[in-house]
Amino acid sequence: MLSGLAAVIALLALLPLGFVVWVALVTGWDTVAAMLFRPKVGELLVNTVLLILLTLPACILLSVTLAWLTERSDMPGARLWAWLSVAPLAIPAFVHSYAWISLWPRFHGLPAGVAVSVVAYFPFLYLPVAAAFRRLDPALEDQAASLGLPPLQVFCRVVLPQLRLAICGGALLVGLHLLAEYGLYVMIRFDTFTTAIVDQFQSTYNGVAANMLAVVLVLCCFALLAFETLARGNRRYARLGSGAARRAAPVRLGRAKPVCLLIPVITALFALGVPVYTLGRWLVAGGTQIWRLNDIGLALGQTLLLCLIGGVATTAAALPMAWLSIRRPSRSNRLLESFYYLASSMPGVVIALALVTVAVRVVLPLYQTLATVLLAYIIMFLPRALVSLRASIAQAPVELEQAAASLGRSPAASLWSVTVRLAAPGAAAGMALSALGIMNELTATQMLAPNGTRTLAMAFWALSSEIDYAGAAPYALIMVLFSLPMTWLLYSQSKRIAGR
Template sequence: MARTRRAHAAAPAWLTIWALLPLLLIALPLCYVAIRASQAGLAGVAQELLRERTLMLLLNTVALAVGVTLTASMIGLAVAWCVERSDLPLRRFWRVAAGLPLAVPAFVSSYAWSSIAVGFQSLPGALLVLSLSTYPLVYLPVAAALRSADPAFEDVSRSLGHGPTHTFLHALLPQLIPALGGGSLLVLTHMFSEFGALALLRVQTFTTAIFESYELQFDSATAAVQSIVLMALCIPAAYGEMRVRGHRRIARMGRGAARMVPSVRLGKARLLVLLAFGGLGLLSLGVPLATLGYWLAHGRSLGQGYEEIWPAIRGSIGYATSGAVLASILAMPLVLLSIRYRNRFSSLAERLPYIVHGLPGVVVALALVFLSIRAAPALYQTSIVLLCAYAILFLPLAQSSLRASIELISPQLEQIARSLGRSPFRVFMSVVLPNIAPGIGAALALMMLEIFRELTATLMLAPTGVTTLATQVWSYTFDAEYAAAAPFATLLVLISSVPVWVFTRRMLQYGGQP
């Protein structure tokens, strides 16, 4: 009862005020779209929406997002099942190797493939490259779900005389739906917000069109209307991801059968499956890494930009660190409110960042440019605006990391501290903060990795003269100077590979099967 009363108690004023800061920041992109739409008027919005180019952008965006999501989901599900449930040779190796394409940012893969042949600079080429880059987002959660799935359901199905296909579809697949749906929705939101890879592959979608409108006409009404359409596509997908995130696990009585599930014999298909795994590894990792190696050793632009490597590293580290710290600070009150003081305000505060999370960096950057010029001109082209963009884009990531740590702290510890006469703020500083320090560290590391790879907002908002590894890759590749881009792309892959390797191993070890 004490916990229930605590959950419905009024939040301290300092915590509510603290929570208003990220909410006001998150509301900026929504305000921007509303303001620009009202300035364009209904006639202007309708005229832009009915243009033939807008229809083309809509078809390209939806076709690419749906195509990549379906392809990545099928690959991820198939790979996860083969690794976890079949007698595939070298299973331990493939279990980790299948997740390593995450170490190569999508725009780096696009740089590699586009430098091989112009034919990859097309919608089919983008479908191939992005499917290879994103399938681990489905594979990892599905593989983890397979390792923790209760085999009793499959035993019952087989005991009733059902075959392997019926057992998979009706006994195993329902247990995988939360993980499969969550991974698929994550791929979908990534595709709606993808810019760098599509710009390098010369595929026109709403994100590339909005960026071009900004570059050519600077904050044009066209970009604003295109942002409205993109928001309409992104918000349902992001909301669906948030809903699935909250229902990942399927309830069951007890812990299930504590035994190893027998591996399915592949028989004559064993060699074919092994060749398919080799081909997948070659296309998703081999081609990008081999291309990087080639351009590091050859090319007319080789040696250009070496003097910019250290400034780019310094810029990447500086912004990644500052952005991660800011996002963690802003996420803290939202998580505390949602766990300790559950009410309508705390529910809105928790969910709003996830809904806006589906927006691409180009829309967030455009909103901050528009509002900073009109409300605070002194802030335009400063690092403050860029850090605000990082906070908006990566706030949900900080929330997820911090929530896992705060939920482990018993409310009774805080109640004991309060009974000793300490104020809520002193309780937070002396009890809560020290106990969630490991969670804060994990959140910072994960966000720093993501900010290292962020491209769109950095391109649009970074102060003049400031560069990062990601912007240098894009700049040289866009000018077809592939050898000059190679050192920056290689550093990005090296920086990403270590945390991706550790994350993949830890995620797949959770579940029980060796």
């Protein structure tokens, strides 16, 4: 039954991809060839590949370093730095680039794309890596040392392999964001497939060119997924022993402490200092007249409602698949799960376009309703909920569920009373993450939401597109302020998952 449910959700999520494939099929080869084999497409491909190849390693290096410093060393203020390494999540990606571009107006293209992407997205890697560090059993490192390995080799041969799942999962999430992000790259004038698709769509309304580019984008996503599956492998990483792991003693940094301290300081300066400084500057410059309270209040109310409903719906939709992928890790379930990632790797604009077309052609009453925009949110943010749920279901051993079953609970009841309860922190994290995504979502909301909807992100984008940077500042500020508690929740939940 659960597999059926997971399959239905997968089918719904695959609707946009199906739409793209359908368009490609009915378009005819000549048009496809004419649309795809162009220098412009090659240029976009180079941009996208370079962006991923430069951003991902930088994010991984930064996150592993920060996670090690905050979780395993005696760095002063480690808790503060840990929190500051998660906090950039509270700032929407396009607000990051709004901040950079108003500070350095001439900073654009690939370097800007990589720099802003790293500061905007590295927390997606930091969170799972730090959690993995906390879960590591130090007995393994002791054991390796007693077998004659110096500390650096212990790190490479024992610690790093244990971090592999966390690094792969986080890197996949970051990679998917790089492929799907729109606002960030438009502001710094860096062309990716996603920005090109939106351009095409807005300029021509002739979906063919946009859809052809989406096909290539989907292929990029395929490549990313395949690479992640390859890198993840199929080894077991769970701790073998019984009982609770001892807590690792912090490594003394000694004389390297000031140098090490520079890493989180510089990161926080760019990831938090730049947006805070820019926003503060615009807020001061704009004075009281940028606070049009009626507009702001309305946008705020609508945004919060969408976040709440969307967050709950997304997590509920991810639950069956999360459970299956941990407890029934068969080839077919892995394939099914990859459909979820695949579906949500589609840029918001393609999902929106597909849903618009389906609504108009098949179920007209659903056009521009809450149901359609919610479906778009679910499709887009499923992986956020899935990754969090999966990690915490993996913490709830199957033996507990079997114990519940042997005590007379039905499968559904034991799932509810054991796994769901134990996975609750992960579910909460998943909800917070998806709500955070919804709050900052722009393109799909704009295209799908019922008439008269104006979320914070929509208002911000409209104003900053008119170069009214000061007028946009209050909306950015509110988005950041509302995202902060959710980010804090995420941070503390990730601590609790590891039991500390």
